[in-house]
Amino acid sequence: MTAELIYGKELAATIRKELKQEAAALKEQDILPHLTVVLVGDDPASRSYVKGKEKASAEIGISSELIELPSSTTQTELLDLIQRLNLDKAVNGILVQLPLPSHIDEQAVINSINPEKDVDGFHPANVGKMMLGEDTYYPCTPYGIIQMLKSKNVEIAGKTAVIVGRSNIVGKPIGQLLLNEHATVIHTHSRTPDLRSFTKQADILVVAVGREQMIKADDIKDGAIVIDVGVNRNAEGKLTGDVDFEHAKEVASIITPVPGGVGPMTITMLMLNTIKAARRQAAAV
Numbered sequence: 278m279t280a281e282l283i284y285g286k287e288l289a290a291t292i293r294k295e296l297k298q299e300a301a302a303l304k305e306q307d308i309l310p311h312l313t314v315v316l317v318g319d320d321p322a323s324r325s326y327v328k329g330k331e332k333a334s335a336e337i338g339i340s341s342e343l344i345e346l347p348s349s350t351t352q353t354e355l356l357d358l359i360q361r362l363n364l365d366k367a368v369n370g371i372l373v374q375l376p377l378p379s380h381i382d383e384q385a386v387i388n389s390i391n392p393e394k395d396v397d398g399f400h401p402a403n404v405g406k407m408m409l410g411e412d413t414y415y416p417c418t419p420y421g422i423i424q425m426l427k428s429k430n431v432e433i434a435g436k437t438a439v440i441v442g443r444s445n446i447v448g449k450p451i452g453q454l455l456l457n458e459h460a461t462v463i464h465t466h467s468r469t470p471d472l473r474s475f476t477k478q479a480d481i482l483v484v485a486v487g488r489e490q491m492i493k494a495d496d497i498k499d500g501a502i503v504i505d506v507g508v509n510r511n512a513e514g515k516l517t518g519d520v521d522f523e524h525a526k527e528v529a530s531i532i533t534p535v536p537g538g539v540g541p542m543t544i545t546m547l548m549l550n551t552i553k554a555a556r557r558q559a560a561a562v
Protein backbone atom coordinates (compact mmCIF):
# COMPACT_ATOMS: atom_id res chain seq x y z
CA MET A 278 0.00 0.00 0.00
CA THR A 279 1.23 3.46 -0.81
CA ALA A 280 1.23 6.11 1.89
CA GLU A 281 -1.10 9.08 1.94
CA LEU A 282 0.77 12.35 1.39
CA ILE A 283 0.48 15.50 3.47
CA TYR A 284 0.72 18.32 0.98
CA GLY A 285 2.03 21.12 3.17
CA LYS A 286 1.71 23.43 0.23
CA GLU A 287 -2.07 22.92 0.04
CA LEU A 288 -2.57 23.18 3.79
CA ALA A 289 -0.41 26.31 3.78
CA ALA A 290 -2.63 27.83 1.07
CA THR A 291 -5.74 27.17 3.18
CA ILE A 292 -4.22 28.69 6.31
CA ARG A 293 -2.91 31.67 4.35
CA LYS A 294 -6.46 32.43 3.18
CA GLU A 295 -7.58 32.55 6.81
CA LEU A 296 -4.61 34.74 7.75
CA LYS A 297 -5.45 37.09 4.89
CA GLN A 298 -8.93 37.58 6.38
CA GLU A 299 -7.41 38.16 9.79
CA ALA A 300 -5.01 40.74 8.38
CA ALA A 301 -7.94 42.48 6.68
CA ALA A 302 -9.88 42.54 9.97
CA LEU A 303 -6.86 44.01 11.77
CA LYS A 304 -6.56 46.66 9.09
CA GLU A 305 -10.09 47.83 10.00
CA GLN A 306 -8.62 48.64 13.43
CA ASP A 307 -5.61 50.37 11.83
CA ILE A 308 -3.32 47.50 12.81
CA LEU A 309 -0.83 46.73 10.05
CA PRO A 310 1.29 43.65 10.80
CA HIS A 311 4.91 44.32 9.91
CA LEU A 312 7.78 41.85 9.73
CA THR A 313 11.43 42.83 9.43
CA VAL A 314 13.82 40.19 8.14
CA VAL A 315 17.54 40.68 8.62
CA LEU A 316 19.86 38.83 6.25
CA VAL A 317 23.59 38.97 6.88
CA GLY A 318 25.82 37.81 4.03
CA ASP A 319 24.64 36.05 0.89
CA ASP A 320 24.02 32.37 1.50
CA PRO A 321 21.98 31.24 -1.58
CA ALA A 322 19.67 28.95 0.46
CA SER A 323 18.89 31.82 2.84
CA ARG A 324 18.12 34.05 -0.09
CA SER A 325 15.62 31.57 -1.52
CA TYR A 326 13.89 31.21 1.86
CA VAL A 327 13.67 34.98 2.23
CA LYS A 328 11.99 35.18 -1.21
CA GLY A 329 9.33 32.66 -0.17
CA LYS A 330 8.62 34.71 2.91
CA GLU A 331 8.24 37.94 0.92
CA LYS A 332 5.78 36.24 -1.41
CA ALA A 333 3.71 34.90 1.49
CA SER A 334 3.68 38.31 3.20
CA ALA A 335 2.43 40.01 0.06
CA GLU A 336 -0.24 37.37 -0.44
CA ILE A 337 -1.59 37.79 3.12
CA GLY A 338 -1.27 41.54 3.44
CA ILE A 339 1.60 41.66 5.89
CA SER A 340 4.08 44.41 5.25
CA SER A 341 7.56 42.95 5.15
CA GLU A 342 10.92 44.59 4.91
CA LEU A 343 14.26 42.97 4.18
CA ILE A 344 17.41 44.48 5.65
CA GLU A 345 20.45 43.09 3.89
CA LEU A 346 23.84 43.49 5.51
CA PRO A 347 27.28 42.48 4.22
CA SER A 348 28.95 39.39 5.70
CA SER A 349 31.58 41.75 7.18
CA THR A 350 28.95 43.20 9.55
CA THR A 351 30.19 43.12 13.14
CA GLN A 352 28.22 41.67 16.03
CA THR A 353 27.98 45.13 17.61
CA GLU A 354 26.50 46.57 14.42
CA LEU A 355 23.93 43.78 14.28
CA LEU A 356 23.03 44.17 17.98
CA ASP A 357 22.62 47.92 17.44
CA LEU A 358 20.24 47.30 14.54
CA ILE A 359 18.17 44.86 16.62
CA GLN A 360 18.01 47.39 19.43
CA ARG A 361 16.61 49.93 16.98
CA LEU A 362 14.04 47.41 15.67
CA ASN A 363 13.08 46.46 19.23
CA LEU A 364 12.22 50.11 19.93
CA ASP A 365 10.43 50.74 16.61
CA LYS A 366 6.69 50.52 17.32
CA ALA A 367 5.92 49.88 13.63
CA VAL A 368 7.93 46.62 13.72
CA ASN A 369 5.92 43.70 15.11
CA GLY A 370 8.18 40.81 14.18
CA ILE A 371 11.95 40.49 13.84
CA LEU A 372 13.54 37.51 12.09
CA VAL A 373 17.31 37.25 11.84
CA GLN A 374 18.02 34.67 9.16
CA LEU A 375 20.27 31.84 10.35
CA PRO A 376 23.01 30.77 9.97
CA LEU A 377 24.96 33.94 10.72
CA PRO A 378 28.61 34.41 9.66
CA SER A 379 30.92 32.53 12.04
CA HIS A 380 32.36 35.69 13.67
CA ILE A 381 28.90 36.48 15.11
CA ASP A 382 27.58 34.73 18.23
CA GLU A 383 24.11 33.53 17.13
CA GLN A 384 22.75 33.03 20.62
CA ALA A 385 23.84 36.54 21.68
CA VAL A 386 21.89 37.91 18.71
CA ILE A 387 18.80 35.82 19.44
CA ASN A 388 18.94 36.86 23.11
CA SER A 389 18.93 40.53 22.10
CA ILE A 390 15.57 40.33 20.28
CA ASN A 391 12.59 41.55 22.30
CA PRO A 392 10.77 38.25 23.07
CA GLU A 393 7.47 39.96 22.14
CA LYS A 394 8.85 40.43 18.59
CA ASP A 395 10.55 37.03 18.36
CA VAL A 396 8.31 35.51 15.66
CA ASP A 397 10.83 32.67 15.13
CA GLY A 398 10.23 31.55 18.72
CA PHE A 399 13.97 31.17 19.32
CA HIS A 400 14.43 33.50 22.32
CA PRO A 401 15.11 31.65 25.60
CA ALA A 402 12.02 33.24 27.18
CA ASN A 403 9.82 31.81 24.42
CA VAL A 404 11.58 28.45 24.45
CA GLY A 405 10.94 28.33 28.20
CA LYS A 406 7.28 29.19 27.78
CA MET A 407 6.92 26.47 25.16
CA MET A 408 8.47 24.01 27.58
CA LEU A 409 5.99 25.07 30.27
CA GLY A 410 3.11 24.62 27.81
CA GLU A 411 2.25 28.32 27.86
CA ASP A 412 0.93 30.28 24.92
CA THR A 413 3.78 31.96 23.04
CA TYR A 414 5.42 32.14 19.60
CA TYR A 415 6.28 28.55 18.77
CA PRO A 416 9.19 27.84 16.40
CA CYS A 417 7.76 27.83 12.88
CA THR A 418 8.87 24.45 11.54
CA PRO A 419 7.78 22.40 14.59
CA TYR A 420 4.53 24.35 14.83
CA GLY A 421 3.88 23.70 11.14
CA ILE A 422 4.45 19.98 11.66
CA ILE A 423 1.86 19.89 14.46
CA GLN A 424 -0.65 21.59 12.12
CA MET A 425 0.12 19.03 9.41
CA LEU A 426 -0.55 16.13 11.80
CA LYS A 427 -3.76 17.74 13.03
CA SER A 428 -4.94 18.32 9.46
CA LYS A 429 -4.91 14.54 9.00
CA ASN A 430 -6.62 13.99 12.36
CA VAL A 431 -3.59 12.10 13.62
CA GLU A 432 -4.05 11.18 17.29
CA ILE A 433 -0.73 12.25 18.83
CA ALA A 434 -1.49 11.33 22.44
CA GLY A 435 0.04 8.00 23.40
CA LYS A 436 2.02 7.62 20.15
CA THR A 437 5.73 6.93 20.16
CA ALA A 438 7.43 9.83 18.39
CA VAL A 439 11.06 9.48 17.41
CA ILE A 440 13.02 12.58 16.42
CA VAL A 441 16.24 12.29 14.42
CA GLY A 442 18.31 15.46 14.82
CA ARG A 443 18.68 17.79 17.80
CA SER A 444 18.93 21.32 16.42
CA ASN A 445 17.55 24.20 18.46
CA ILE A 446 15.28 25.18 15.57
CA VAL A 447 13.72 21.79 14.76
CA GLY A 448 14.79 18.64 16.62
CA LYS A 449 14.57 19.89 20.20
CA PRO A 450 11.38 21.96 19.85
CA ILE A 451 9.40 19.40 17.80
CA GLY A 452 10.07 16.89 20.58
CA GLN A 453 8.74 19.38 23.12
CA LEU A 454 5.60 20.19 21.12
CA LEU A 455 4.87 16.48 20.60
CA LEU A 456 5.41 15.90 24.33
CA ASN A 457 2.97 18.75 25.04
CA GLU A 458 0.50 16.77 22.89
CA HIS A 459 1.12 13.71 25.11
CA ALA A 460 3.31 11.68 22.76
CA THR A 461 6.08 9.50 24.16
CA VAL A 462 9.16 11.17 22.73
CA ILE A 463 12.58 9.72 21.91
CA HIS A 464 15.34 12.11 20.77
CA THR A 465 18.09 10.62 18.62
CA HIS A 466 21.11 12.21 16.96
CA SER A 467 24.49 11.60 15.35
CA ARG A 468 25.87 9.83 18.44
CA THR A 469 22.94 7.46 18.86
CA PRO A 470 24.24 3.91 18.39
CA ASP A 471 22.01 1.59 16.35
CA LEU A 472 19.74 4.40 15.20
CA ARG A 473 17.48 1.97 13.36
CA SER A 474 16.49 0.21 16.60
CA PHE A 475 14.91 3.54 17.62
CA THR A 476 13.44 4.73 14.31
CA LYS A 477 11.77 1.31 13.91
CA GLN A 478 9.74 2.00 17.06
CA ALA A 479 8.33 5.26 15.76
CA ASP A 480 4.62 5.69 15.16
CA ILE A 481 5.59 9.25 14.24
CA LEU A 482 9.08 9.70 12.79
CA VAL A 483 10.45 13.23 12.37
CA VAL A 484 13.71 13.49 10.45
CA ALA A 485 15.59 16.78 10.64
CA VAL A 486 19.24 16.10 9.97
CA GLY A 487 20.10 17.66 6.62
CA ARG A 488 21.50 14.54 4.96
CA GLU A 489 20.03 13.14 1.77
CA GLN A 490 18.83 9.50 1.93
CA MET A 491 19.55 9.40 5.68
CA ILE A 492 16.41 7.33 6.38
CA LYS A 493 15.57 4.31 4.22
CA ALA A 494 12.45 2.17 4.01
CA ASP A 495 14.13 -0.40 6.29
CA ASP A 496 14.42 2.17 9.07
CA ILE A 497 10.67 2.73 9.19
CA LYS A 498 8.00 0.82 11.08
CA ASP A 499 5.09 -0.47 8.98
CA GLY A 500 2.34 2.13 8.89
CA ALA A 501 4.40 4.91 10.50
CA ILE A 502 3.80 8.61 9.90
CA VAL A 503 6.97 10.10 8.43
CA ILE A 504 7.71 13.83 8.54
CA ASP A 505 10.69 14.84 6.42
CA VAL A 506 12.21 18.17 7.43
CA GLY A 507 15.33 17.81 5.28
CA VAL A 508 16.24 20.57 2.83
CA ASN A 509 19.06 19.26 0.64
CA ARG A 510 20.21 19.87 -2.92
CA ASN A 511 20.97 16.56 -4.64
CA ALA A 512 23.57 15.93 -7.36
CA GLU A 513 21.12 17.16 -10.03
CA GLY A 514 20.54 20.35 -8.05
CA LYS A 515 17.02 19.32 -7.08
CA LEU A 516 15.59 19.92 -3.61
CA THR A 517 15.29 16.65 -1.64
CA GLY A 518 14.58 15.65 1.93
CA ASP A 519 16.38 13.34 4.37
CA VAL A 520 14.14 10.35 3.60
CA ASP A 521 14.35 7.93 0.68
CA PHE A 522 10.84 8.97 -0.32
CA GLU A 523 10.23 6.55 -3.20
CA HIS A 524 10.77 3.48 -1.01
CA ALA A 525 9.60 4.96 2.30
CA LYS A 526 6.15 5.71 0.88
CA GLU A 527 5.60 1.98 0.41
CA VAL A 528 6.09 1.38 4.17
CA ALA A 529 4.62 4.50 5.79
CA SER A 530 0.91 5.23 6.18
CA ILE A 531 1.37 9.01 5.87
CA ILE A 532 4.42 10.84 4.58
CA THR A 533 5.41 14.42 3.68
CA PRO A 534 7.08 15.21 0.35
CA VAL A 535 10.01 17.58 -0.24
CA PRO A 536 9.46 20.08 -1.75
CA GLY A 537 5.84 20.97 -1.04
CA GLY A 538 5.74 19.49 2.47
CA VAL A 539 7.09 21.03 5.66
CA GLY A 540 8.80 24.04 3.98
CA PRO A 541 5.67 25.97 2.95
CA MET A 542 4.18 25.34 6.41
CA THR A 543 7.26 26.87 8.06
CA ILE A 544 6.73 30.12 6.21
CA THR A 545 3.00 30.06 6.94
CA MET A 546 3.60 29.72 10.70
CA LEU A 547 5.95 32.70 10.49
CA MET A 548 3.04 34.66 8.99
CA LEU A 549 0.73 33.42 11.73
CA ASN A 550 3.23 34.47 14.42
CA THR A 551 3.61 37.91 12.82
CA ILE A 552 -0.14 38.53 12.86
CA LYS A 553 -0.26 37.31 16.44
CA ALA A 554 2.56 39.71 17.32
CA ALA A 555 0.70 42.65 15.76
CA ARG A 556 -2.46 41.76 17.68
CA ARG A 557 -0.65 41.30 20.99
CA GLN A 558 1.37 44.48 20.66
CA ALA A 559 -1.72 46.52 19.78
CA ALA A 560 -3.50 45.10 22.86
CA ALA A 561 -0.54 45.96 25.10
CA VAL A 562 -0.57 49.73 24.51
Ligand SMILES: Nc1nc(=O)c2c([nH]1)NC[C@@H]1CN(c3ccc(C(=O)N[C@@H](CCC(=O)O)C(=O)O)cc3)C=[N+]21
Pocket residue numbers: 323325326329372373374375376397417418508516535536537538539540541542543544
Ligand atom coordinates in the same frame (compact mmCIF):
# COMPACT_ATOMS: atom_id res chain seq x y z
N1 LIG B 1 15.79 32.61 11.56
C1 LIG B 1 15.49 31.62 10.71
N2 LIG B 1 14.25 31.08 10.71
C2 LIG B 1 13.93 30.07 9.84
O1 LIG B 1 12.78 29.58 9.85
C3 LIG B 1 14.92 29.59 8.91
C4 LIG B 1 16.19 30.20 8.97
N3 LIG B 1 16.44 31.18 9.87
N4 LIG B 1 17.16 29.80 8.14
C5 LIG B 1 16.95 28.79 7.11
C6 LIG B 1 15.84 27.81 7.49
C7 LIG B 1 15.28 27.07 6.28
N5 LIG B 1 13.89 27.47 6.20
C8 LIG B 1 13.04 27.10 5.14
C9 LIG B 1 11.74 27.57 5.05
C10 LIG B 1 10.93 27.25 3.97
C11 LIG B 1 11.35 26.45 2.95
C12 LIG B 1 10.45 26.16 1.81
O2 LIG B 1 9.38 26.74 1.68
N6 LIG B 1 10.80 25.25 0.91
C13 LIG B 1 9.98 24.91 -0.26
C14 LIG B 1 10.78 24.93 -1.54
C15 LIG B 1 11.45 26.21 -1.87
C16 LIG B 1 12.40 26.04 -3.06
O3 LIG B 1 12.00 25.42 -4.05
O4 LIG B 1 13.54 26.52 -2.95
C17 LIG B 1 9.40 23.51 -0.12
O5 LIG B 1 9.92 22.74 0.70
O6 LIG B 1 8.46 23.21 -0.83
C18 LIG B 1 12.63 25.93 3.04
C19 LIG B 1 13.45 26.24 4.12
C20 LIG B 1 13.62 28.34 7.21
N7 LIG B 1 14.69 28.58 7.98
